[in-house]
Amino acid sequence: MALTLSSAAQDLLFREARTANTFTDEPVGDEQVRAIYDLVKYAPTAMNQQPLRVVLVCSPEARERLLGLMAPGNRAKTAAAPLVAVLAADLDFHEELPKVFPHSAGAREMFAENEALRAHSARFNATLQVGYFILGVRAAGLAAGPMAGYDADGIDKEFLDDAHTVLAVVNIGRPGEDAWFDRLPRLTYEEVVTTV
């Protein structure tokens, strides 16, 4: 047994969890999103940057605006999902560094002076956190349906301010009927891992 994580947890997070395309009507409450966040917030980012920001699209008016910005193939499932989250990177995460990385006096200034470095770091670390968030949704017994097909500039303009940029839109809920296609093939260890 090479893994410490229980087989049930392996199944819940990785082996039996799937990207859902349909959902039941069961609502996803604030307390569930809070529990997910309060778990995944501990996963690591460089210099504890934590640039991920989350916009929960709850009102019918906001959902309608979002649907108009999704790729046609994503609209029906985004309309039907109990909850939709816009996951974004905070390009001004450095303003939080004096609080979240307090022992490094120059960290805020280093990023303040280098916008390209800051944008790269925000995107990279917030994308790590998107991965953690997807597994956190599964830890709550829910299915995540992450999507990349949308008008990114439109979402930035409609749902975020100038200091934030969208990374993914995620449908969240209990899987419904015919929620997924057959599992697609994974690359083998030999195809992915080499040794030098």
Next chain:
Amino acid sequence: MALTLSSAAQDLLFREARTANTFTDEPVGDEQVRAIYDLVKYAPTAMNQQPLRVVLVCSPEARERLLGLMAPGNRAKTAAAPLVAVLAADLDFHEELPKVFPHSAGAREMFAENEALRAHSARFNATLQVGYFILGVRAAGLAAGPMAGYDADGIDKEFLDDAHTVLAVVNIGRPGEDAWFDRLPRLTYEEVVTTV
């Protein structure tokens, strides 16, 4: 109880796991890396792209070459770690799409014709997989020490071919003495999540 994942698994992956700066001498074997990969390979990527590639830096000669490319502050821990992995994105992941996303006949060609889209997609999805991999190391009862401080062009040139680019270098092993600093503060739910 808003989460389905057991409290022990929450601790193992998120709450008690920490980014380690020191390690014991206990080696990390191939079979552990294989078990980690065979778990995390199931986590989702857009169009099942799976662009993550892993180079295990095992020989003393390769470790020495890598140390010369790490930022000074990362050299001692990278020298002492039982295993060091270079995590990279395959910028030519589209060549695998006929196998891993077989029902979409035009997917390979879409990425073949648009190098900028391909590079963006490779980096984004491989970075999601870096997040999954870090949690997979923890699922094996090991500590991960992900690092961003290195000469990226140097690692690309020394350890990868033209179609791959480094995303992170990760030390892997059992935590040693004084393996970590105090837990740094996390942003609150209210600071990260908004509702529209």
